Amino acid sequence: MSVTIKDIAKATGVSHSTVSRAMRGSSLISEETTKRIKETALNLGYFPSAAARSLKTNRSQALGIIVSNIDDPYFSEILQGIEEIGQNNNYSLFIAASQRDPEREVSIVQAMRQHRVDGVIICSTNFSDQQSKQFSKYGIPIVVINNQAAEDYRYSIYHDDMDGSQQLTRHLIELGHRKIAYLGYALSGRTNMDRLAGFRHEMESARLTIPPGYIHQITESGLSGGLSGVDHFLRLAEHPTALVCYNDMLAIGVIRGLRQAGVSIPQEISVTGFDNIDFSAFTDPPLTTFDQPKHFIGAEATRLLLNLLNTTSLEETSWHDNVRILKGKLLLRESTAPPLASH
Amino acid sequence: MSVTIKDIAKATGVSHSTVSRAMRGSSLISEETTKRIKETALNLGYFPSAAARSLKTNRSQALGIIVSNIDDPYFSEILQGIEEIGQNNNYSLFIAASQRDPEREVSIVQAMRQHRVDGVIICSTNFSDQQSKQFSKYGIPIVVINNQAAEDYRYSIYHDDMDGSQQLTRHLIELGHRKIAYLGYALSGRTNMDRLAGFRHEMESARLTIPPGYIHQITESGLSGGLSGVDHFLRLAEHPTALVCYNDMLAIGVIRGLRQAGVSIPQEISVTGFDNIDFSAFTDPPLTTFDQPKHFIGAEATRLLLNLLNTTSLEETSWHDNVRILKGKLLLRESTAPPLASH
């Protein structure tokens, strides 16, 4: 169908091996021949077949990227970072969304192994450990971002969720809040657990009790999840004065829900998010949150993976250096304030 | 490196061709042998090499997807639709972001041609016509979503921007507004032009004049673009009472900007968006906008492309049937209201 190396050989009157060498810029071929070959290649619109090349070289120049959802801003901002570095280094990206569905996970792993991706980035907090082992088992390097099972025998990058959650909670406590609740997202695995743990730890340090019902986990994702979270907390006999939300998406939903219920933010209830997605600066009031360098995380994970690919010697010893924890930072905006005196 | 068809052949004591046939479920091979082969394949962890298969069959089982940005909700929601259908049909996706950068466009096209993608979906309003021709020139089917150059000789899906913009503008006029302004995004090519045209058309129909400065194009994308848009309009001697924004992202930025300036919405100024991204229902006030079935658009484009791949006979005649215009619908929320009497 498309023009091959042989067509160029025929057109130039040389053998196909000469063309192959010339295209790769081998010093074996004379300058003049190389030039002639490259010209006709350009004229004929030749593009080397990645399939054939990959067959021979065992390199596909493709990476596999697995996320939970593409249309969640947290993931898509990371993706943008990955994409940039990947493209700069001439790697193409197979991107797939697991949708937190085990069946999809299986078929994604299958597809990527068939395509012989050179490496994989898993950016899905609850991606099955069993599936990700499929890669490492067959020698495909893998970098996990913020995975629930960030075992130290793998390369991984994650942010310190515990720390972030503690900072947010402490901020609320310092403002004078005593009745603080946590709204979690049950399907998010380790990330959610860590953030909850951070919340709990800080509450204990301040010797504050967490009344029943003040820790609520929902299974509904995203913005609308925030709405049902609000329903729950407003139904409690005693309302919390502050709400620590698992992430910005939930928090934005919560803000909307509180507004609809006629509750003023931050006067009656303070709200915090997590991640600092772009929209969190545009809510009303703007959201106090914990900033994650999402673009940077994606870029960094890709750089790490590319390093792995170019390192032939995989010394076991260097592995532990490659678990990188990226610190975020507290971002104070207007959705948090001291509680009203009456409370 | 990884286990091949020959390894299975050796382990089962048959020839590699028998294995090949058995794996594909050929009726030529006896049931018993097939079963034996499939079992050992499973045990050895065999995955067919897409490269080798693609070399032989001229089918890569991969699609190329080009968007402007991954982290724009409009695109990522479409991507989610594409991803779903693609994955259901066992196609892997090469996803790339052009960033509206000509150099990147070139390298994306190059990478996708090398990988011999079976088809391409272009979802970048201003993707260069010259580059997209590179695909059709070499027989790679291409479906364009909402492209600026939706020539009828290609398969394309787009929404009726003109119509949507007219409906929004008419809605404002019916509410009683007479001083209506348009905030556009200059880099968005045809889409922006059409929406502006719809606005103009409706204003003319109502015999309303558009004062100088009431049509403003910015080059800054996204949310922050909305802020600078507000700056412009508030600097005008006579403020508009309603603002038609190119899309939701801009509108959300505008809402924030107006809030900061102490302008009440919709009492003093009504605001409309376009696209209905998830967040637009969660602003304060919720945004009146024009709903696009983004997920459906992505899915539909993919179905169309897959149809093309499975149709051997490309009858010229059917081409025009495949320019599909998807109608959206007006979504009235609370960011629009009649103007104050004083105006």
Next chain:
DNA sequence: GTCACTAATGCACACGTGTGCAAAGGAGTA
């Protein structure tokens, strides 16, 4: 003129899979 050496190119095989054709074996029929 012979030899050694270098530069430039071609030959032939390999990568993993699919497929047309031949071959082998068995069953059935006359």
Next chain:
DNA sequence: TACTCCTTTGCACACGTGTGCATTAGTGAC
């Protein structure tokens, strides 16, 4: 027994590219 037919399997080549090795031509030295 001889023939035909069908089922099941193997042989061998092809896809497009990369590469070790052999080959050729050219240059210089003796």
